[in-house]
Amino acid sequence: MNKTIRHYLADFKQLQNIKKDDWFSKQRQSAFNIFQESGFPSTRKENWKYTDVKPITKKLFSNITNSNVVISDNEIDAILFKELECIELVFVNGAYSEKYSNIKNLPNKLTIRNMANAFVNDEDFLKKHLSQYVNDDSSSFVTLNTAFIQDGVYINVPSDLTLERPISITYISKDNSNIFATHPRNLIFMGENSKATIIENYIGIDDANYFTNAVTETSLSQGASLKHYKIQQESSNAFHIGSLNTSQNKDSRFESHSISIGGALVRNDINARLNKEGAEIMMNGLYMTDNAQHIDNHTRVDHFKPYTQSNQNYRGVLNGKSRGVFNGKVVVHPQAQKIEAYQNNANLLLSDDAEIDTKPELEIYADDVKCNHGATIGQLDNDMLFYLRSRAIDEQTARSLLTYAFADEIINNISFQSIKNKLEHLIIGRLPDSSLIREYV
Amino acid sequence: MLHIKDLYTAVDNKKILEGLNLSVNVGEVHAIMGPNGSGKSTLANILAGKEGYNITQGSVSYENENLLELSPEERARKGVFLAFQYPVEIPGVNNIYLLKAALNAIRKHQGKPELDAMEFMNLVKGKMKLVQMNKDLLSRSVNEGFSGGEKKRNEIFQMAILEPKLAILDETDSGLDIDALKIVAEGVNSLRNKNRAFILVTHYQRLLNYIKPDHVHVLSKGKIVRSGGPELALELEEKGYDWIN
Numbered sequence: 001m002n003k004t005i006r007h008y009l010a011d012f013k014q015l016q017n018i019k020k021d022d023w024f025s026k027q028r029q030s031a032f033n034i035f036q037e038s039g040f041p042s043t044r045k046e047n048w049k050y051t052d053v054k055p056i057t058k059k060l061f062s063n064i065t066n067s068n069v070v071i072s073d074n075e076i077d078a079i080l081f082k083e084l085e086c087i088e089l090v091f092v093n094g095a096y097s098e099k100y101s102n103i104k105n106l107p108n109k110l111t112i113r114n115m116a117n118a119f120v121n122d123e124d125f126l127k128k129h130l131s132q133y134v135n136d137d138s139s140s141f142v143t144l145n146t147a148f149i150q151d152g153v154y155i156n157v158p159s160d161l162t163l164e165r166p167i168s169i170t171y172i173s174k175d176n177s178n179i180f181a182t183h184p185r186n187l188i189f190m191g192e193n194s195k196a197t198i199i200e201n202y203i204g205i206d207d208a209n210y211f212t213n214a215v216t217e218t219s220l221s222q223g224a225s226l227k228h229y230k231i232q233q234e235s236s237n238a239f240h241i242g243s244l245n246t247s248q249n250k251d252s253r254f255e256s257h258s259i260s261i262g263g264a265l266v267r268n269d270i271n272a273r274l275n276k277e278g279a280e281i282m283m284n285g286l287y288m289t290d291n292a293q294h295i296d297n298h299t300r301v302d303h304f305k306p307y308t309q310s311n312q313n314y315r316g317v318l319n320g321k322s323r324g325v326f327n328g329k330v331v332v333h334p335q336a337q338k339i340e341a342y343q344n345n346a347n348l349l350l351s352d353d354a355e356i357d358t359k360p361e362l363e364i365y366a367d368d369v370k371c372n373h374g375a376t377i378g379q380l381d382n383d384m385l386f387y388l389r390s391r392a393i394d395e396q397t398a399r400s401l402l403t404y405a406f407a408d409e410i411i412n413n414i415s416f417q418s419i420k421n422k423l424e425h426l427i428i429g430r431l432p433d434s435s436l437i438r439e440y441v
Numbered sequence: 442m443l444h445i446k447d448l449y450t451a452v453d454n455k456k457i458l459e460g461l462n463l464s465v466n467v468g469e470v471h472a473i474m475g476p477n478g479s480g481k482s483t484l485a486n487i488l489a490g491k492e493g494y495n496i497t498q499g500s501v502s503y504e505n506e507n508l509l510e511l512s513p514e515e516r517a518r519k520g521v522f523l524a525f526q527y528p529v530e531i532p533g534v535n536n537i538y539l540l541k542a543a544l545n546a547i548r549k550h551q552g553k554p555e556l557d558a559m560e561f562m563n564l565v566k567g568k569m570k571l572v573q574m575n576k577d578l579l580s581r582s583v584n585e586g587f588s589g590g591e592k593k594r595n596e597i598f599q600m601a602i603l604e605p606k607l608a609i610l611d612e613t614d615s616g617l618d619i620d621a622l623k624i625v626a627e628g629v630n631s632l633r634n635k636n637r638a639f640i641l642v643t644h645y646q647r648l649l650n651y652i653k654p655d656h657v658h659v660l661s662k663g664k665i666v667r668s669g670g671p672e673l674a675l676e677l678e679e680k681g682y683d684w685i686n
């Protein structure tokens with residue numbers, strides 16, 4: 001057994017000792033057993049070919065986190081989407097913070113609780129549903145998460161409820177005295193014909209050194225509709241491995257927007273299961289990397305039934321010596337006739353040292369389907385640059401404007417205006433020479 | 442104002458301009474005519490500062506400065522304007538924001554105060570009438586989804602707002618129906634004054650029915666092979682480009 005696994009084992013034993021009588025301990029144990037057996041994935045595994053997780057597995061993260069760090073009001077104001085008047089759940093270094101959260105005055109029958117609390121209050125539901133919608137339950141990181149679940153969010157939206165206020169889930173990491181790991185776990189259950197908007201926001205403060213290993217499971221009943229935003233802005237030293245899993249019933253609609261700009265080494269997985277006729281998923285994604293960042297986006301869609309649809313559109317902007325990966329796999333199962341599956345990945349390389357590996361994959365076992373996929377890698381267009389410069393715009397500004405325009409195509413797919421505005425500000429802040437273009441956009 | 446002397450250029454070892462000479466004085470309108478492939482757009486692009494051309498010999502001075510040493514944006518700020526033959530579509534960059542940024546960059550260079558949003562919109566309204574620009578086009582991305590004619594009109598609209606000292610129009614007339622052609626011509630004529638010069642690059646004589654040039658030059662195989670007054674354009678129209686060879 002290697003040193004890291006031994007380290008996790010020691011932590012795990014301690015955890016099992018504390019939570020001996022927990023109904024969940026059996027599940028933890030079997031998850032940990034799988035993890036211990038398989039260890040961390042190497043780049044020999046097809047799914048991890050372009051992402052070497054050694055930087056994560058070399059480090060011994062503490063499982064004990066400091067939930068008492070002070071987050072200043074200024075920091076909180078900059079982080080939270082205050083103007084959206086969200087139902088707010090805030091976690092500090094993995095633990096639920098009542099102080100910054102606001103889950104009062106919820107509509108009837110809507111359940112929103114932090115996971116630690118749900119383990120006590122919603123035992124029956126969790127027993128039945130937790131880990132049921134994880135599509136790749138042999139993944140090392142998912143099993144590690146299951147073994148170490150400390151907190152997270154449980155949401156149960158009752159049938160026919162249209163929730164107007166977005167639910168915002170924010171994981172803040174801030175602690176410079178500790179190298180630590182958190183394993184946030186979210187379970188979102190959408191009743192028949194219910195509608196909701198959920199924002200998952202991962203953010204680091206002060207270049208903290210930590211590892212976020214997050215898992216979100218969602219289940220959409222017939223006719224349900226979920227708009228999901230993931231905003232990944234971890235600290236520049238942080239590692240982030242996160243998976244979003246969907247399990248979709250008849251005529252349900254999932255809209256995923258993934259904006260990934262932070263972190264040193266990042267992997268975002270989306271596993272979508274279109275289980276019944278008429279289920280539909282849209283995946284919209286933007287990754288922006290600089291310096292030595294590495295961001296890997298993996299999507300997998302399973303079309304199990306006829307008349308299901310998936311539509312993916314991902315864009316990457318890569319600068320410095322950074323590296324991006326896009327690997328999108330669509331599997332059309334034998335009975336799944338009349339499905340539509342589209343996938344597009346466009347990348348803009350801003351420096352000679354930046355690198356992108358893009359690999360769209362289609363596996364089709366049905367014959368009456370509409371599928372297409374495409375990937376492009378390019379630099380800023382010289383004719384566009386010249387046009388702008390011939391209109392008196394200096395070169396740096398022109399470059400910055402065109403880069404912004406490229407990224408904004410993804411943000412423009414967001415229909416929620418105030419989220420869109422907020423994200424536009426966020427990505428402008430990440431552009432080279434962003435100050436030059438603020439007034440134009 | 443502009444003096445091009447013995448200019449030779451090549452792209453990837455292919456010679457395009459081969460000893461071109463041209464002088465344009467302030468207040469003048471010059472028409473440059475020539476068959477396809479004779480180097481008209483190359484000349485226009487070089488004047489505006491497009492990269493990728495290898496200038497092997499010759500010089501270009503503009504208001505007593507070495508034009509070739511200036512970046513495209515410096516040239517634009519000093520009053521050079523190119524109306525493109527094929528204006529590029531720029532998704533995501535707003536037409537009107539670009540124009541405001543362009544105008545303010547030029548004004549800043551001239552030491553004038555920047556226009557605020559109100560002043561700018563008033564200016565825009567006036568100039569839009571001049572070229573009968575559809576208002577919807579203003580708020581769209583630069584040239585995105587514009588028809589061929591709308592793109593050309595947008596170029597003239599930009600020119601009208603930016604008020605350049607030297608305007609180079611590269612086949613702005615091509616592909617326009619007669620009504621659009623008249624609008625473009627009126628736009629040019631209304632801007633014509635003693636402080637401004639025009640170079641009208643055109644393939645057909647048609648445009649010159651509406652804009653009367655002071656000088657007409659025929660470009661062939663990379664150099665000016667004949668110069669004259671407006672009557673040269675008519676002669677060319679009658680006899681065709683074969684006549685000059």
Ligand SMILES: Nc1ncnc2c1ncn2[C@@H]1O[C@H](COP(=O)(O)OP(=O)(O)O)[C@@H](O)[C@H]1O
Nearest residue numbers: 452455457475476477478479480481482483484
């Ligand atoms: N970027 C380029 N690379 C290679 N050849 C070019 C390039 N630009 C122009 N040319 C060639 O130079 C010649 C002149 O082109 P151009 O200036 O566009 O002519 P015109 O505008 O008079 O039709 C043509 O033969 C054209 O193919």
Ligand SMILES: [Mg+2]
Nearest residue numbers: 481482526612
């Ligand atoms: Mg041409």
